[in-house]
Amino acid sequence: MDRINPWGGLSDKTGWVRLPLGPRPPQADPAFTTVRSTGNPRLVRLSIQLFALARDKAGRSVVPLELPDGANVADLRAALAAGVPALAPLVPVLLIAVDSEYARDEVVLRPESQVAAFPPVSGGTAGGVA
Amino acid sequence: MIELTHEPIDPGRVIESVRSHQAGAICLFLGTVREFTGERQTRSLAYEAYTAMAEARLTDLEAEARARWPIVALSIVHRVGDLELGDIAVAVAVSTPHRGEGFAACQWLMDTLKQVVPIWKQEVWADGTREWVHPGLDPSNAPPFES
Numbered sequence: 427m428d429r430i431n432p433w434g435g436l437s438d439k440t441g442w443v444r445l446p447l448g449p450r451p452p453q454a455d456p457a458f459t460t461v462r463s464t465g466n467p468r469l470v471r472l473s474i475q476l477f478a479l480a481r482d483k484a485g486r487s488v489v490p491l492e493l494p495d496g497a498n499v500a501d502l503r504a505a506l507a508a509g510v511p512a513l514a515p516l517v518p519v520l521l522i523a524v525d526s527e528y529a530r531d532e533v534v535l536r537p538e539s540q541v542a543a544f545p546p547v548s549g550g551t552a553g554g555v556a
Numbered sequence: 557m558i559e560l561t562h563e564p565i566d567p568g569r570v571i572e573s574v575r576s577h578q579a580g581a582i583c584l585f586l587g588t589v590r591e592f593t594g595e596r597q598t599r600s601l602a603y604e605a606y607t608a609m610a611e612a613r614l615t616d617l618e619a620e621a622r623a624r625w626p627i628v629a630l631s632i633v634h635r636v637g638d639l640e641l642g643d644i645a646v647a648v649a650v651s652t653p654h655r656g657e658g659f660a661a662c663q664w665l666m667d668t669l670k671q672v673v674p675i676w677k678q679e680v681w682a683d684g685t686r687e688w689v690h691p692g693l694d695p696s697n698a699p700p701f702e703s
Contacts, residue, residue: 477606478676479688523674526609542606545690547674 468495470537474506476513477544480520483512493535499524500531506543520545557631558614560605560675565633565644574629579651583658585666587646589639597682603636603645606674610634613673617665625661627652632665634675645677 474489481487491505499522507514522529523542535541557573567586574582589601618630628651635645648665652658679687 475606477674478604478678479690482688521674523606523609526612528672540608542609542674544606544674545676545688547671547676547690 469493470495470497470535470539472502472535472537472539472541474502475540475542477542479545480513480516480543483516484510485512497535498531499529499533499535502535502541502543503531516545557633558611558618559631559633560607560610560636561633562635562637565635565647567644567647570631570633570647570649573631574649574651576628576651578653579628580653581655581658582649582651583655583662585646585648585662586644587666589641589643589645591641593679596679598641598679599682599684600641600680601639601643601645602678602680602686603634603639604676604678605634605636609674614669617668617673620668621650621661621665624664625650625652625657627657627661630661630665632669634669634673636675 470493472491472493474491476484476487476489489506489510491502491509493501493505497505502522503517503520506520507517513520520543523544524533524535524539526540557570565586567584571582571584589598591598614632614634617632621627621630629649630651631647631649633647635643639645646666646669648662648669650658650661650665652661677689679689681687
């Protein structure tokens with residue numbers, strides 16, 4: 427698997443991408459506040475599964491990402507777009523699933539989350555045939 | 557019966573899976589591989605699924621359909637992999653006491669399946685080019701969230 431390293435020294439030797447996020451608005455989650463105040467940020471490592479056009483554009487079926495503790499689906503989108511430039515144009519319309527449920531941008535990711543990103547499903551007009 | 561399968565779908569088996577003397581009607585829908593979409597000619601189709609999520613969403617669809625209609629039995633079988641012209645890509649069968657609710661449930665199941673179940677199809681056109689079918693790529697389309 428090729429190394430994603432769009433920020434020079436920010437990517438460690440494991441190939442995981444650390445996303446440099448800007449300041450976040452105050453969070454209600456006390457765990458997040460604790461992490462920030464101790465200056466000891468934990469990281470959430472995720473393997474994002476890609477399907478259909480998203481996989482083809484990325485040229486791989488899994489993208490490993492490393493996000494700050496407390497990161498949500500919107501942060502994940504930003505990391506995907508930054509880490510896999512070929513996916514960037516598609517990222518705004520990709521659907522994100524967390525643990526087999528469609529996830530809105532505000533859903534917070536956990537280390538154990540099973541995350542997938544993919545384009546809208548085949549759809550078809552109402553009453554249409556496969 | 558909820559199934560994703562690489563094998564050809566046997567509609568007789570799907571019908572038998574929902575037949576019951578508690579039902580007065582069986583409604584069966586089959587989606588099949590069409591050769592022409594407007595002027596464009598299809599050679600074959602390839603279906604891909606995010607299996608774990610697809611099965612979870614199909615199970616939810618069954619529960620929601622059962623909450624809406626008096627369904628005796630329900631089966632959804634979706635094929636994945638490479639399909640030839642005329643092949644059955646998906647089968648939805650519902651048995652109900654009366655036909656009206658069967659037609660309604662079958663149509664709702666199929667329409668909703670195509671919006672929320674993560675299964676994608678790729679056209680292999682007659683000229684050999686391949687193209688994913690993602691009609692919802694228009695950003696103005698609402699995501700399939702329950703609201």
